[in-house]
Amino acid sequence: MRRPFAEFRRHASSRAFCYQLLVAGLALALVWLLVEQTGAELRTRGIRSGFAFLFEPAGFSIGESVLDFDAAQPYWRAFLVGVLNTLRVALAAIVLATVLGLCLGACSLTRNVLLRGLCRAYVEVFRNIPLLLQLLTWYFLLAEKLPSADAALNPLPGVFLSKSGLAFPWGGEVPAAGDFGIAGGGAVTPEFLALLLGLSGYGAAYLAEIVRAGILSVPRGQVDAAAALGMTPLQGLRAVVLPQALRLMIPPATNQFLNLTKNSSLAVAVGYPDLVSIANTSLNQTGQAAECISILMAVYLGLSLLTAAATGWYNRRQLRRGH
């Protein structure tokens, strides 16, 4: 006797085909439902759709920008400014966090109990407090507790720290205190500074753990061998241990760099005009939420892919050199 259903159940490939058809059908139906529903809702609210708004004047100004920008310029340029601001703070924070993380990771393995305890304490504190809270605290300290610009702190010659930010020598120019605050040289706003300190302080705690694990993974004999060759501990670390540890550290460190870039989206909480802040403002002005959010997501996804590709290349090169 033929039992078609049992036969179907036994026939794995046709079953798989049917399941996939079902999945595809469900996914398509869901997407269609969402698009239809959203379209209807947008029509009743009188919101248009599409990316044409990108070429209209933005109508808002941006506090700090690498490009020159004013309210008459189109939205796409505002988004570009946002992307550049995100990249600016993320890259600076990555460099700072790497340096700090390397120091902390290496120090948490020294024989010096005091130094080791200090590094462990740093990691335990900074890793276990939400980044948002750290950012808000930094911003409060920088924007409220520092003296105003006419009484700026001057810790090093040419470096001024005040409520209106940090001024430092840049491009052969040294800032000086004048009648209208501090002029000349390079300057960053307290928003940028708070974000930079928060991101790199938080990222460094995670990187320190990665560095520590990486160094611990190098066999003890390598350190002894370096010492037997007459190298100082620092020389041994630089020439023998770190190159080997690096290979293990790269994948998790990449992950941290990506996290740090994504975390820079918290800029919106301290008012730094990064991509998320610009998208948020544009969204509130135009009401075109789907478009603004998709630009936002696309940029971050693109950055993720780029970083992954870059570290993949570096990783391969490192592996090749190791052989």
Next chain:
Amino acid sequence: MASRRSALTAIGRQFRPLLDGWGNALATLAILVTACVLLPGVFEWSILRADWQPDAERCRALLGTGACWGVIVEKYPLILFGRYPFDQHWRPALACGLLLAALWLAGSGRLRVRPALALLSGALLGFLALLHGGGFGLPIVDSQLWGGLPLTLLLATGGMAGALPLGILLALGRRSRLPLLRSCCAFYIELVRGVPMISVLFVAAFLFPLFLPDRAGGSALWRVLPAIVGFAAAYLAEVVRGGLQSVPAGQGDAAAALGLSRWQCLRHVILPQALRAALPALVNTFIGLFKDVSLVTVVSLYELTGALTLALSGDAQWRAFYLEGYLFIGLIYWLGCLALSNFGRRLERRLQYSSRDC
């Protein structure tokens, strides 16, 4: 004489790791000098000159020289419970106690898996019922008024509870033999992991109302919680996938040889081992989620951080004392994370010892 000398040497040996070599001694000296400069100032600010009275006048006189812990004494109901009606504050307090006790009991290892899960889901339901009210003469409190610590706990535990099953399904889907299912799951996981959490929260705040136009049940909390579930599920899926990969292929073959169906094999052989292997990483994800939940303040839900801003920004008298507030919440988060990571470490040890009793 000899014994005294050896005692001295012993003491000297204690300090050797601190003073051995130039760089080492220099580092010790630098740390000690910095500590001598900084610590008295910190001690003076936080304890010696600090004021515990909730008196704004006295606090303002102290500004810059001593901490004003009075702001915590004055504002702690607002910071801990947000805009929840003042006379009903015992409800969120009791609910938090209930949930924390259930979490502790479930994590203590005294219960087997099924009773622990039942206890947790019961506690979560009790938590919701207590906050919402409506029975036993408790007035209903709209979810828009929920805030502070209960909101943080609800979003973190509710998010995790919802994300775990979804994450397991996604992980299984990503390892499926069906190419379409596999690529759908992989696409979703990589998409969510590639974007920052804020953008997912934006989707919840701005796009969900367009998808689901009935504004009847449209409180922000019930839009944000599914977004958190969807976000955490993508990360959990990768954790679970790691666990699944650690289960040797022979286990599945052996189950098949015993005549178990694919579902039975998954349910009784593969998943228990995979989840056990993934447990430490699951705890880490939970810690991350607990911290990340603070971001919902960006879409106007007043969890701990948002509730602090709410408590201080509207009150000109206390606006200058954010730092004390930040330190207070920071301490709560720090203790929470420390407890969780301690729990994770204990769990790891326990799993190493016993590999029976699932």
